[in-house]
Amino acid sequence: MNYVFLSVAIVFEVIATTALKQTEGFTRLLPSLVTVGGYALAFYFLSLPLRALPVGIIYAIWSGVxxxxxxxxxxxxxxxxxxxxxxIGIALIIAGVLVINLFSDTLAH
Structure with missing residues (x-):
């Protein structure tokens, strides 16, 4: 379930960040509400896998994706x-997330 919660957190963060561009400095109500609500839900769902998995690795995956x-x-x-x-930078970020998930034993501990 940890990866499900992490995935949900990523989706809410992406929605919130996309809406943030549309807020025009938080002068538009609907995109502002989506941004604040999306970030609140993103951080809530991000907190769930942190009960069992290392914060650095989870944050690296969350932010990289x-x-x-x-x-x-x-x-x-x-x-x-x-x-x-x-x-090239984006490709390196993708490579980093893949290396963490495929080759690191940190998530197993």
């Missing part, structure tokens, strides 16, 4: 341009 998804949304939805350096 969140960065990749937000970058993809920015590229697709907001038409933000990614230069080669940005694409």
């Amino acid at each position: 969140g960065i990749v998804l937000i970058t993809a949304i920015g590229w697709i939805w907001f038409r933000q341009v990614l230069d080669p350096a940005a694409m």
Whole structure:
């Protein structure tokens, strides 16, 4: 269940961050409510796997996957341009998350 809770936390964080761009400095009510509610739910669901798993590893996965998804949304939805350096950086983040999940024994302890 820890990975389910982590996945839900990531989804809420991505929703909240996407809505944050639409708040226009928290001057628009609906996107502001989505942002605040999304972050509250993200942190709640992030707290659940932290009962059993190391904070550094869970945070690395949460932030890494969140960065990749937000970058993809920015590229697709907001038409933000990614230069080669940005694409290499995103690939390295993906590689880091994969290394943690596939090769690290830290999550088993």
